[in-house]
Amino acid sequence: MESRKRERIGDMEKYIEVKTKDNTYTLKSLEYNECYHSSEGALKETYYKHVCIMKEMADDFGEEIRILDICFGLGYNTFVSILNRPKNKKLKIYSPELDVELIKSLKNFKYPKEFEKIKHIIEKISKDLYYEDDLIYVEVANQNAREYIKKLKNIDIVYQDAFSPKVNKELWTLEYFKDIKKILSRKGIITTYSVATPVRCALYKLGFNLYTHKSDLIRKGTIASLKEINYPKIDFEEKLKRIKCYCYYDKKG
Numbered sequence: 001m002e003s004r005k006r007e008r009i010g011d012m013e014k015y016i017e018v019k020t021k022d023n024t025y026t027l028k029s030l031e032y033n034e035c036y037h038s039s040e041g042a043l044k045e046t047y048y049k050h051v052c053i054m055k056e057m058a059d060d061f062g063e064e065i066r067i068l069d070i071c072f073g074l075g076y077n078t079f080v081s082i083l084n085r086p087k088n089k090k091l092k093i094y095s096p097e098l099d100v101e102l103i104k105s106l107k108n109f110k111y112p113k114e115f116e117k118i119k120h121i122i123e124k125i126s127k128d129l130y131y132e133d134d135l136i137y138v139e140v141a142n143q144n145a146r147e148y149i150k151k152l153k154n155i156d157i158v159y160q161d162a163f164s165p166k167v168n169k170e171l172w173t174l175e176y177f178k179d180i181k182k183i184l185s186r187k188g189i190i191t192t193y194s195v196a197t198p199v200r201c202a203l204y205k206l207g208f209n210l211y212t213h214k215s216d217l218i219r220k221g222t223i224a225s226l227k228e229i230n231y232p233k234i235d236f237e238e239k240l241k242r243i244k245c246y247c248y249y250d251k252k253g
């Protein structure tokens with residue numbers, strides 16, 4: 001990964017601009033000391049870890065696909081979903097984000113050239129945290145995800161894309177995933193880059209079937225679904241004979 005210039009937001013130096021292996025840009029957060037995307041490629045990761053699953057599963061969802069994007073960050077997951085909207089489907093995207101300064105700065109971010117087509121959407125979201133037309137609805141909430149998700153329902157797909165549990169634990173605990181389960185639609189699924197045992201254990205304990213990604217073009221993550229789906233299944237029961245099942249919790253106890 002190649003690091004470029006430092007971004008200043010107000011008086012604070014908060015991010016470093018980073019070029020990833022697919023030549024698309026991401027940021028490294030100096031607050032969390034982590035990048036917003038993996039070194040494999042910001043665009044590549046977004047597409048293969050999250051958006052292509054939404055596309056492949058689109059027929060299982062209704063005419064309107066309801067997406068929860070955890071969390072908005074640079075908005076890659078939302079913008080790539082819009083660019084890949086399945087035919088005849090409306091997308092409704094809900095996304096919490098604590099860092100409103102970042103969103104306000106996105107109109108100037110060096111996005112991949114493919115995003116040029118939706119420049120008007122990026123500018124509108126960057127300004128108003130909201131966009132709507134006949135086929136797309138995007139709401140970015142400047143709110144803690146833990147509170148925000150409680151008001152949602154019938155979510156078809158959750159893009160679980162927080163920073164790692166080491167620095168962003170509140171978005172990986174058993175209690176958090178319990179709340180996510182409550183707002184999923186009947187065929188709802190969760191996609192994530194994480195393969196961490198405590199994350200998979202939490203999902204497994206909550207009754208999710210665990211799968212992995214099909215594509216060999218990217219490091220595989222985890223897909224969780226309450227229903228059986230057509231993805232490579234992880235035999236977690238078998239794995240548990242060899243590993244200890246433990247989760248992250250909101251509070252130790």
Ligand SMILES: C[S@@+](CC[C@H](N)C(=O)[O-])C[C@H]1O[C@@H](n2cnc3c(N)ncnc32)[C@H](O)[C@@H]1O
Binds near residue numbers: 074096
């Ligand atoms: C890994 S980045 C998200 C990357 C994003 N999906 C993208 O495409 O750029 C994680 C984001 O979560 C936000 N965040 C962390 N904890 C949060 C919380 N509890 N509620 C809302 N946003 C949070 C951070 O500010 C950061 O922008």
